[in-house]
Amino acid sequence: MVLSGCAIIVRGQPRGGPPPERQINLSNIRAGAMARRAAQGQPDTKDTPDEPWAFQAREFLRKKLIGKEVCFTVEIKTALGREYGMVYLGRDTTGENIADSLVNEGLATVRREGIRGNNPDQARLCELEDQAKASKKGLWSEGGGTHTIRDIKPINAIIEHVRDGSVVRALLLPDYYLVTVMLSGVKCPTFKREADGAESPEPFAAEAKFFTESRLLQRDVQIILESCPNQIILGTILHPNGNITELLLKEGFARCVDWSMAVYTQGAEKLRAAERSAKERKVRIWKDYVAPTANLDQKDRQFVAKVMQVVNADAMVVKLNSGELKTIHLSSIRPPRIEGENKDKDKRFRPLYDIPYMFEAREFLRKKLIGKKVNVTVDYIRAATGPGEGTPAFSERTCATVTIGGINIAEALVSKGLATIIRYRQDDDQRSSHYDELLAAEARAIKNGKGLHSKKEVPIHRVADISGETQKAKQFLPFLQRAGRSEAVVEYVFSGSRLKLYMPKETCLITFLLAGIECPRSSRNMPGGMQVAEPFSDEAMLFTKELVLQREVEVEVESMDKAGNFIGWLHIEGVNLSIALVENALSKVHFTAERSAYYKTLVSAEESCRQRKEKIWANYEEKPVEEVVHVTEEKERVANYRAVYVTEICDTLHFYTQDVETGGQLESLMETMRAEIASQPPVEGSYAPRRGDICIAKFADGEWYRAKVEKVESPAKVHVFYIDYGNREVVSSTRLAAMPPAFGTRILPAQATEHAFAFIQVPQDEDARADVVDCIVRDIQNSQCLMNVEYSGVTCPHVTIQFGDTKDDVGLGLVKEGLVMVDVRKEKHLQKIDITTFYGYLFHYDFRADDADEFGYRR
Numbered sequence: 103m104v105l106s107g108c109a110i111i112v113r114g115q116p117r118g119g120p121p122p123e124r125q126i127n128l129s130n131i132r133a134g135a136m137a138r139r140a141a142q143g144q145p146d147t148k149d150t151p152d153e154p155w156a157f158q159a160r161e162f163l164r165k166k167l168i169g170k171e172v173c174f175t176v177e178i179k180t181a182l183g184r185e186y187g188m189v190y191l192g193r194d195t196t197g198e199n200i201a202d203s204l205v206n207e208g209l210a211t212v213r214r215e216g217i218r219g220n221n222p223d224q225a226r227l228c229e230l231e232d233q234a235k236a237s238k239k240g241l242w243s244e245g246g247g248t249h250t251i252r253d254i255k256p257i258n259a260i261i262e263h264v265r266d267g268s269v270v271r272a273l274l275l276p277d278y279y280l281v282t283v284m285l286s287g288v289k290c291p292t293f294k295r296e297a298d299g300a301e302s303p304e305p306f307a308a309e310a311k312f313f314t315e316s317r318l319l320q321r322d323v324q325i326i327l328e329s330c331p332n333q334i335i336l337g338t339i340l341h342p343n344g345n346i347t348e349l350l351l352k353e354g355f356a357r358c359v360d361w362s363m364a365v366y367t368q369g370a371e372k373l374r375a376a377e378r379s380a381k382e383r384k385v386r387i388w389k390d391y392v393a394p395t396a397n398l399d400q401k402d403r404q405f406v407a408k409v410m411q412v413v414n415a416d417a418m419v420v421k422l423n424s425g426e427l428k429t430i431h432l433s434s435i436r437p438p439r440i441e442g443e444n445k446d447k448d449k450r451f452r453p454l455y456d457i458p459y460m461f462e463a464r465e466f467l468r469k470k471l472i473g474k475k476v477n478v479t480v481d482y483i484r485a486a487t488g489p490g491e492g493t494p495a496f497s498e499r500t501c502a503t504v505t506i507g508g509i510n511i512a513e514a515l516v517s518k519g520l521a522t523i524i525r526y527r528q529d530d531d532q533r534s535s536h537y538d539e540l541l542a543a544e545a546r547a548i549k550n551g552k553g554l555h556s557k558k559e560v561p562i563h564r565v566a567d568i569s570g571e572t573q574k575a576k577q578f579l580p581f582l583q584r585a586g587r588s589e590a591v592v593e594y595v596f597s598g599s600r601l602k603l604y605m606p607k608e609t610c611l612i613t614f615l616l617a618g619i620e621c622p623r624s625s626r627n628m629p630g631g632m633q634v635a636e637p638f639s640d641e642a643m644l645f646t647k648e649l650v651l652q653r654e655v656e657v658e659v660e661s662m663d664k665a666g667n668f669i670g671w672l673h674i675e676g677v678n679l680s681i682a683l684v685e686n687a688l689s690k691v692h693f694t695a696e697r698s699a700y701y702k703t704l705v706s707a708e709e710s711c712r713q714r715k716e717k718i719w720a721n722y723e724e725k726p727v728e729e730v731v732h733v734t735e736e737k738e739r740v741a742n743y744r745a746v747y748v749t750e751i752c753d754t755l756h757f758y759t760q761d762v763e764t765g766g767q768l769e770s771l772m773e774t775m776r777a778e779i780a781s782q783p784p785v786e787g788s789y790a791p792r793r794g795d796i797c798i799a800k801f802a803d804g805e806w807y808r809a810k811v812e813k814v815e816s817p818a819k820v821h822v823f824y825i826d827y828g829n830r831e832v833v834s835s836t837r838l839a840a841m842p843p844a845f846g847t848r849i850l851p852a853q854a855t856e857h858a859f860a861f862i863q864v865p866q867d868e869d870a871r872a873d874v875v876d877c878i879v880r881d882i883q884n885s886q887c888l889m890n891v892e893y894s895g896v897t898c899p900h901v902t903i904q905f906g907d908t909k910d911d912v913g914l915g916l917v918k919e920g921l922v923m924v925d926v927r928k929e930k931h932l933q934k935i936d937i938t939t940f941y942g943y944l945f946h947y948d949f950r951a952d953d954a955d956e957f958g959y960r961r
Contacts, residue, residue, distance in 0.1 A: 104163045111125050111126075124185070137252065157251075158240070159204060162204065172192070206239075267311050267350055272339075282334075309386065310355035325339055406476070412468045430500055430502050438520065565611060566610040589655075592651050596613075598643050600615055601650070614670065616672060617680060624636075624643060625639075637718065642689060649679065684708050688718065744762075757858075768853050775798070799838050817834065857901045877916065
């Protein structure tokens with residue numbers, strides 16, 4: 103086959119069957135492009151005529167090559183598989199060079215932009231082109247070649263016979279060929295031949311035949327030949343009084359057919375409109391027709407709504423003007439899916455992330471639609487179906503065409519290759535009102551290799567769900583805290599103040615609780631039964647959904663709870679969600695908000711709602727203020743120093759001590775335990791450590807000590823904490839063994855107790871802190887001291903500690919040396935302490951007034 107003046111299709115010799123085809127494009131030359139029809143369903147494209155001398159170049163090759171044996175060489179093969187080379191007439195390269203012949207006849211031009219001076223073939227082509235120009239052959243002749251452009255017109259014909267309303271026999275003029283032509287895009291009722299040879303007409307078959315006969319039989323017409331699939335000629339018959347195809351549809355004698363609609367050149371939308379007109383008038387074959395939306399009022403067929411949530415790649419929840427929420431499915435499209443796999447076997451299967459292109463399709467709809475108003479035209483109502491063999495049950499579905507700004511969302515989704523089109527039976531009328539445009543969009547996506555039709559490797563989304571995973575949440579917490587405001591997408595709203603977020607940078611899912619407020623609790627299943635919803639819980643959840651669901655937000659993570667849920671503040675377009683809930687009387691201020699920067703705003707908003715007695719404050723009654731004189735005893739500092747042995751100093755300035763009183767018990771237990779282990783040594787490698795286990799570990803000195811497993815990275819890397827001394831180590835599991843029951847913590851509790859220095863600020867600068875640690879290690883590690891508990895801390899008691907011999911305060915020595923600064927406490931009983939008794943020396947040399955930050959300290 104010859105495709106154009108520079109492209110042919112060749113086949114090898116048949117060996118046991120038809121040989122494969124191969125397209126060869128002639129390299130270094132270019133011939134004119136042949137005429138092409140506009141792409142179906144693309145209104146912005148038009149028919150393109152022949153370029154000058156394009157048909158003559160094609161004919162030159164056809165006459166010279168068809169049926170002949172050729173030899174070719176491939177010079178270049180592109181990434182898409184297109185091959186460029188040279189073609190020679192005959193069995194070897196000594197035959198006629200086809201590219202040379204085309205250029206010599208002036209039927210092709212040389213691509214000079216890629217010419218290399220040392221290539222003799224390219225140099226010869228340039229010489230031949232110059233000779234053709236001098237001789238004014240072909241493309242180089244005068245007049246520009248407009249006379250060589252084919253004027254493709256409809257063919258004149260006479261209709262000789264009408265078989266049925268949509269199939270005729272025509273005599274083509276002027277050559278008198280007799281052909282059978284089927285009308286493109288439509289089908290009329292036909293005559294079925296029974297076993298005895300008699301014909302039985304379908305309803306309205308005879309009327310449709312008569313309609314066509316009375317207008318076309320033996321008349322002069324014009325026929326546009328459009329396609330020839332399976333030896334059936336498809337075409338459109340034009341009569342001086344109109345297009346018979348459209349007339350048949352309009353009068354109810356025919357129905358549209360999808361398989362031949364694609365080749366119809368006069369506009370498929372005209373055929374659909376004519377068929378729709380017949381359906382509305384219920385004429386002929388449509389006399390019993392019931393529209394898919396016949397039972398809907400006009401206001402329910404077309405309406406404007408606000409998109410609240412994208413449920414899937416083909417469905418969304420919209421909010422009507424009445425406030426009602428309604429689920430809408432996009433007509434005639436199918437979202438990405440995994441074929442032939444039983445997804446239910448894997449309980450961890452997550453369709454949004456595990457089905458290829460499902461996430462991209464959802465994101466396309468979310469970014470384009472969430473929070474926007476769209477026009478909805480209901481096409482049909484898909485009835486509910488029960489579960490079948492291998493198929494799930496589906497509830498009733500409202501299927502519609504959704505547009506925004508004149509753009510059909512389903513068509514845009516399909517054109518990007520993020521959804522496919524559902525194929526219907528010919529008599530199934532439950533389909534999109536823009537079905538042809540959807541088919542054309544899918545054809546474009548297939549041609550361009552978009553999305554689902556791409557041959558590239560499918561995108562993979564590895565999203566970690568750390569909701570409820572306490573250990574994973576602890577690992578993420580420092581990163582989120584340091585990040586300040588982080589970007590997120592609200593994936594789900596559990597209640598007014600509890601949400602699930604997708605963190606795109608961290609590629610994880612987290613459960614997020616709003617800080618600073620106390621929202622009404624929704625109903626939920628509890629171990630003791632169903633928890634009853636508190637008043638206004640549904641209103642609070644709906645408010646949060648409407649404001650943030652599937653929106654891009656910013657979050658500030660402050661902390662996390664014991665269940666692994668993160669706590670913090672959520673902002674959307676400058677609005678703090680916690681404040682918004684309080685302002686709308688859907689939440690109360692929680693006492694934990696006192697230490698936040700938003701506390702005053704929250705209290706002010708709550709007071710305003712309380713005064714108006716709105717929603718949760720409707721039954722609020724202000725309690726009378728009683729003057730009560732509170733008599734409080736101010737707690738005095740108690741100095742109760744006890745002897746301790748300092749065993750470990752940490753980099754954070756925390757330290758571990760043993761009580762001297764119980765030191766003898768620990769020594770006795772260690773001696774007995776080691777004697778028993780020596781008599782019955784554990785089998786190396788028999789112990790499998792797990793996080794939280796109390797075991798025994800062999801230290802670097804070769805002795806066994808009691809320890810706790812804090813983390814297991816691998817059998818070779820186990821993090822342990824020595825519970826009697828406070829030091830940590832990473833060891834191999836071969837150096838661990840099970841704890842003998844006679845020496846566990848029930849017999850003697852862990853002896854190492856963690857403490858921190860009281861009244862002292864820990865330097866933030868690492869070098870400064872390291873100097874302090876070195877000083878303390880020299881002074882008190884592995885020595886006996888006196889210690890007094892001053893006040894409680896978040897993680898451990900804060901204490902003052904004195905040297906055992908001189909009774910000098912260790913902290914005061916650090917202050918005098920300028921290594922640390924005083925932390926002035928705000929507790930009343932601590933403010934009464936004569937600070938000069940402790941660290942008053944600093945107040946005479948307080949350098950914090952001179953920008954302490956530059957020294958690495960924070961006030």
